[in-house]
Amino acid sequence: MYSTNIDSMINACKIHFCLLILLVFGGNVFGQKYDLLIKGGHVIDPANGIDKIMDIAVNKGIIAKVAVKINEPAEKIIEAKGLYVTPGFIDMHTHVFVGPNAGLFADGVNSVSPDDFTFRSGVTTVVDAGTSGWRSFPLFKKQVIDQSKTRILAFINISGDGMTGAEHEQNIADMVPDSALSIINQHAETIVGVKIGHYNGTDWTPYDNAIKLARQVEKPLFVECHLPQYSLQDQLAKLSAGDMITHTYENIKERMPIIGEDGKVRPFVLEAKKRGILFDLGHGGAGFWFDQAAPAVKQGFAPNSFGTDLHRFSMNSAMKDMTNVMSKFMALGLSLNDVVQIATWNAAMAIKHEELGNLKAGNVADLAIFKVSEGTFGFTDSGGKTISGSKKLEMEMTVRDGKIVWDLNGLGAKKVDF
Ligand SMILES: [Zn+2]
Incomplete structure (x- = not known):
């Protein structure tokens, strides 16, 4: 009887001891364990004013913590010493409505499948520049957006079928704001604005309809086309703060270049920028000129x-990819901090997706982890000119939604020796 009581007391103590252990360490073992911990990288997060060595913890696809030292255990630890860690890059201008049709961008082979090109250059979000129109957007969503790991947002083309070739993009009857309204409202998170492009007529109806629609849905207008029939000055005058014009540094006969005869940015261009009009690079195959x-x-x-x-x-032209574009602008005089801010926070604000492009705890864990190599590198433009630069971004790892989607040197893989 006596010994039974002792035994039950001992058993009770064991249970209490186990509970105590669980209480003390259980937080780490069960609650606090992170999925991913990136340690010792140089974090650049312009939105939050961070530019120093820090650790980043990720849990369930979300940024859990950014701090100088994070010591809690994690499922996977990435040693990022000597590397930069930034929010995943946002590519504001892409054509990713890939499909079977020869010679077309919309549902065609001239577009590319985003995952094939994005992660290897740190891009976690692309914005499709109106390759789909309000009529073809559901196909674009089903065929590409829902099938891709890259986050795909879109400007929707005022032309119903999008970029289906010059002939189809001239039909004003197909550029009707009311038709596009319901599709934008149905996909308000994914559709970030309205696009006008590739119209050859001399009247302003398509432009005005696109602006009307953009104002109606309170989203920016994205102007891609060269639209030689309209002067650049007249086009900019139509735009409001937050609207975007692309191919900023283009020098082709179809559109007046932004640099005047005196070698200076034209006053009306400066005035537009001052009014809040946003100038997207739009490098492309012909849109970037050093002059x-x-x-x-x-x-x-x-x-x-x-x-x-x-x-x-x-x-496959001078553009190559996002990291090459960023390195090229460093060769032109921008700092690493500048190019990161342009590729992350500035882009996120422009498309009103402020949960992207920064590393605030609670936001989606999209990260670019890269080194900046030093040496002599060549960067080219659309006119066949080259300059040299001394720094080049090289993507080591890309994380999308907390998952490693690109890992050049196996930083996140298990090391083995043979
Ligand atoms: Zn384009």
């Missing part, structure tokens, strides 16, 4: 966003 970009950057006229204009042709 425009070099003086403009020197005069303080940097792009608001680094839209690469990614498509089947631009990726």
